[in-house]
Amino acid sequence: MSKTSERRATVRLSAPDKVAVVAGGGRLPVNVAEGLRALGHDPFVVLIEGETDADSRLDRFEHRTMSLEDAGALRGLLKRRKVTHVVLAGSIDRRPSLGSYKLNLGLLAALPRLSRALKRGDDGMLRLLIEHIEAAGMKVVGAHEIVPDLLALEGSLTAVQPLPDDWRDLEAAREAALAIGALDIGQAAISVNGRVIALEGIEGTDGLLERARELRTHGRIAKLKRGVIVKCAKPDQEVRADLPAIGPATVDGAHAAGLAGIGVEAGRSLILDWAKVIERADALGLFVVGLKSDREP
Template sequence: MATITMMKTEAAAGLDLPPDARVGIIAGGGSLPVEVAAGSAGQGYAPFIVLMEGEADRLPELCRYEHETLALEAIGSLVPLLKRHRITHLVLAGEIKRRPRLTHLRPSLSLLAVIPLVVMALARGDDGLLKVVARGLEARGIKVMGAHEIVPNLVVAEGILTKAEPQKSDRRDIEAGFAAAKAIGALDIGQAAIAVGGRVIALEGIEGTAGLLDRAKLLRGHGRIAGKIRGVLVKCAKPGQELRADLPSIGPQTVEAAHAAGLAGIAVEAGRSLILEGPATLARANELGLFIVGLAAAEPAHG
């Protein structure tokens, strides 16, 4: 197995859009839409926010910008909505925890045109769906961008990002977890794994990283993981991942949950993962004595 290198690097440079560009953000849950909106506004592009009904949960911070709410079942009206507000560039940001119910979809000409593609994409998994959505929007003249292109300082740099550093045993866990996360990513199952004592003890499924860490906490609580044995959460992009949406991310809650599960640290793929609420995330990791490291990417990053 190839050795994973760790070293310090700087984040990429900022946003470069035409002066007449209009940035739209499809906002799901979590802090990512807030950070993207602030990043866009801070660089002179006041964003238009599409609040996904029942998903976007940072409403006070998002509703300060021009916005409209859209139900998942009304997704067929997304393109007309974006066109009406003259959106030229679009970012898909935040968690969408449920799929639209096909029987409740509101018919529209634009929806009917893409339903066969969406059905095929659903059969291929989440990443296939994201690629179809991106291609469909770009075919209609709306450029899809990644959150990392709007707010490059969210992107994880290579190296040790905290005061604590991984021990030799942690590096074995990182190697095992990285290989496992890439393997389940290739199957479009998840993006994360937990390794303890040099072997993988849990893989991310549909419940996400929070559910994965809860399972590890239960395993330790039930004595399935010895109390003093360290362990590592590893997150990485899926092979061939659509980088403009659903990049692996960690935040303050990830740090808290990893600590509660008795883990020694977190390793994420540099250049292809995000740290949300970065200062708070790193500060909390330092307070709890956890390490966070950015791992050299396993494949070149493509926007």
């Protein structure tokens, strides 16, 4: 069986279905919107003000811009557009305070749960948003459920292969990524010479890789070679949103940090701009590998 045939959409769209992409930052919203267009389902895109990348060209699609403070109006907007399915895609870096939200009847009713969700962190907020949207009869789906070509596959994905010692680093970083994920801290860890040297925090994966690059210039790892970064879904991850993802920028960051490769959890991670990732990794001599997951996608 070819790798392409292993990925199948688990959500089948019919002709009358209308998909909305709520677009944060990064390449994921673009990949989802373009994937849907290729399937013959042009999406309606909600651009999150100040979060969606200015050069994403998502304004090629039918769209509306909305601020985070207007989030209470999202459900009404989607209903007016006769949306049947919703994909939450991309990063949201800003966290408005509860008092900054513009109140409407829907948001007023959800205020007690919203307050609790803000205290529980990203996963709590995502679950509340999904519940709020689905209460109006729409279905929230994961990017991988509707555009399965984004999903990472198991095994080596590049011409460059991990060396025997790299597998020790991959396992160490994987265990660390799962541990911080259980605490809702981050999704990635870096291991060099079998030792975890850096964990992802609020700065995200790009910031983690930049920190690792700086560590190479001094200290006990300055003379060490190779090493890996691994991204895994959190143990209690809301898989319909915020799955870990890598893209060409991740490859460049890993190379700048002196790492030998990248590991992602197969079936629970996304590879954005897939062809560019593999081409870039091969050109730089890095490997990308999908690590077997013992969890359901």
